[in-house]
Amino acid sequence: MVSLNAVLVISFLLFSIGIAGVLIRRNALIILMCVELMLNAANLNFIAFARHSGSVSGQAFALLVMGFAAAEVAVGLALVVALYRRRDTVQVDDINLLKG
Amino acid sequence: MEHFIETIGRNMFAIFGVLALVGALLMIGARSAIHSVLGFLFAMLNIAGCFLALEAEFLGVAQILVYAGGIVVLFLFVVMLVEMSKKHEGEVFQLQSRYAVLAVAGGVALFLGVFRKAIFGASSPEALVLRPELAKGLDVAHQNAQAVSRGLFADYLLPFEILSVILLVALVGAVVLAKTERV
Numbered sequence: 001m002v003s004l005n006a007v008l009v010i011s012f013l014l015f016s017i018g019i020a021g022v023l024i025r026r027n028a029l030i031i032l033m034c035v036e037l038m039l040n041a042a043n044l045n046f047i048a049f050a051r052h053s054g055s056v057s058g059q060a061f062a063l064l065v066m067g068f069a070a071a072e073v074a075v076g077l078a079l080v081v082a083l084y085r086r087r088d089t090v091q092v093d094d095i096n097l098l099k100g
Numbered sequence: 101m102e103h104f105i106e107t108i109g110r111n112m113f114a115i116f117g118v119l120a121l122v123g124a125l126l127m128i129g130a131r132s133a134i135h136s137v138l139g140f141l142f143a144m145l146n147i148a149g150c151f152l153a154l155e156a157e158f159l160g161v162a163q164i165l166v167y168a169g170g171i172v173v174l175f176l177f178v179v180m181l182v183e184m185s186k187k188h189e190g191e192v193f194q195l196q197s198r199y200a201v202l203a204v205a206g207g208v209a210l211f212l213g214v215f216r217k218a219i220f221g222a223s224s225p226e227a228l229v230l231r232p233e234l235a236k237g238l239d240v241a242h243q244n245a246q247a248v249s250r251g252l253f254a255d256y257l258l259p260f261e262i263l264s265v266i267l268l269v270a271l272v273g274a275v276v277l278a279k280t281e282r283v
Contacts (some may be wrong), residue, residue, distance in 0.1 A: 002113040002154060005219045009116035009212075010150070014143075016122055016208050021128035023200035024193050029133055029178060033140045034170065037124055039203075040147050040163075047156045059244075060251035066166055067263050071270035073171050077178045078277035084182045092212070093194070099256050 003045035015041040026091045028083070032076045039069045116149035131192050133179045141172045158245040 014037060021034030043062040050058025084090055108115065123143030130136045144167035152159035194200070212219070252260055 005115070006114060007150075007154070009219060012120070012211060013121055013208070014147075016126065016204050017124040017128060020201055020204040021124075021156075023204070024197040026126060026194055027133055027136075029108075030128070030174065033127060033136060033175065034165075036140070037127070037143065039157050040144070044147065044150060047151060047154050047159060050158070051154050056247045056251040057255060059248045060160055060256050061264060062156070062159055063162065063248065063252060064172075064256070064259055064263050066162060067267060068194060070166060070171065071267050074270050074274040075277070077174055078168070078274035080178060081181065081278045090182050 002051075004048055004052050007044060011041040011044040011048070014038075026093055028080050028090045028092050031092065032073065032080070036069055036073065036077075039065060039072075040042070065072075109203045113150055113153035116153055120146035120150060133183050134176075137172060137179060140175070141168060144168055144172065156244060158248050248262050 018034045018041065019036070022031050025031055025034070026066060029065065034062070043065050046058040046062040047057075050062075061078035080090055087095065089095070120143045123139050123141075123146055126139030126254060127136050128139075130139055145164065146159045148163040148167070151157075151163055
């Protein structure tokens, strides 16, 4: 059987990798993928606690989070495409219009 | 041999979880965006395996359909649109990468240090089994999709409807953001 702690450790490590990716990468696409990874880590926690408490609410909410992630990806990729069209780059360091 | 197979069957979650971590590391470490997308795909498939190992069958299959079938394809399309020109070779990682990695590693070490006793100690709680008295009326183990649908459409109907509005707004927003200047 799976122990709750194993799930929590795996999901915590996935979330940490996601944060590290957001902090260290320059490519906006990869930053979006890292955000997706963090949402998935949260989903893993939802499912683990649903399993632990024997209720199905966590699984229903994980499904809602999955739909939310799909919406977020659609808007994020549209932003990346619009950015590429306007500034001809997807590197976040090149987007410095607001820099004084 | 049979013993080996049994061991694998018992540790299915750990195997999938470690493979998901490997995929995530490949994703943030790869130099080209295509390789990152492939690492992302690998991580998502293994997370789906984790869901299956936790007996959330419906969500595992939905994860494969939504991520491997939809989101990865979207990412590949955008990579194809955007990354064709090689003029921005440059540096892949940020200037502050070293400090960021150090900070995240410090956070991980802090977490594992604080919760060391709870996670690895002898008093760590019992295995994650379904408690039948809590799942009365919702036969989670045997008919997962039915149970999830009851949770989704009976208990959480309002969040579900709100999510559908959010999806509609995202759809319209994506079209507006990505369309060209002259219609």
